[in-house]
Amino acid sequence: MKIIVVIPARLNSSRLPNKVLLDLRGKTIVQRVYEQCLKVKNIDEVYIATDSEKVQKSCESFTKNIIMTKDTHESGTDRIAEAVKSIDCDVIINVQGDEPFIKPELIEQLSDSFKNTPVMVSVMHKIDKVEDLKNHNVVKVTVNNNSEALYFSRSIVPHHRDEWDDLLNHHKTIPEPLKFYRHLGIYGYTKAFLLEYSDMKQGYLERLEKLEQLRVLENGYKIKMIETDYNSIGIDTQEDYEKALELLNDI
């Protein structure tokens, strides 16, 4: 089984311009992501997919594995699907270009799960803070007993009928035994499924929540969720960027 990692790296980020090319102590953010992915043991190749010549030029200094995609794609999935169409591989792991601290072990765990032939796998992290629960940018996910996603939402799911007000108003951290999960935008798909996925029509729930992964559930497919203790440090804002710089100082 040939497993590859594809890192989509777009330049026009609305909240933080040119973010994937921002410098993190001598290396761009996307280069740091790339180098983290290279550390993964069971991966055959790592590629960067981009629609920007600027990103291409910058990345050429450390890799030849750059795939140019059209800049007209409506979604990240379409971009990945276009990128891998001509690459001979069985499984694609999609790691966002703004996750410089992604753990290699997590990607390894993700690719290992394909031994049981699921079509799509993603990752979740237990939420600690009530503040994160209320944040609509933190996507929540609920799962069944097989750890397959039941629903993804910007709302808080599940609802806690008996202690809802108490939870939201009187707690800073989420008390045991309550469990809420945050969805991290790291995906693995079989190539066959990815091509099918990019052919599916946009769904009603997907459009409402602005969450592309809902298209998979709306069409009846399953997404296997892996729990991780890695807390995504995606870089979306200037504040996130400064935090990342600090984090590098600590290491």
Added chain:
Amino acid sequence: MIFNTNNTLEKAKKIKAILFDIDGVFTDGGIIYDNNGMEYKKYNVKDGQIIAHLKRLDFIVGAITGRKSDVVKNRCDELKLNFHKHGVKDKLIEYEIFKTKYNLADEQIAYIGDDIIDLSILVRCGLSATPNDARIYIKENVDIVTDTKGGEGVFRDISDYILGSQNLLESLIIQSKKVDINE
């Protein structure tokens, strides 16, 4: 036909979709190459004929092949198959996608295959079949072994059997005597 399981007829009654392998099932497995690298294959018109009828009766028909060639793609398009996937390395993944896409359970899918790559589907699907010239270790793992060899109308045999089990074959023949339903 050789029946390896004693509830084959019951199994056939539940079938709503028929999936098949191309080389060795829909063809005799032979591939002719010319000097330009073009491929040629011989199909049996008996197999193609029944597909329009199956589709009209709301069966879903599809092919999953490990090989990739224009000549096969064109034939699948010509037959208006609901689903066809080419160059597949792991057939089980495509089978699982097919199941979800058409909202089917294993019991509702018949699969015809003749080689090792087909085994993962053959042991899972609702009704499994293989041509008479398949290897013994494939024959041991299916519900039905047809009398025909690959390319001799294997797909037709299984289609007729399924249609017959659901009392659809007789009405099809009666209707056809009156009207031409070649669509």
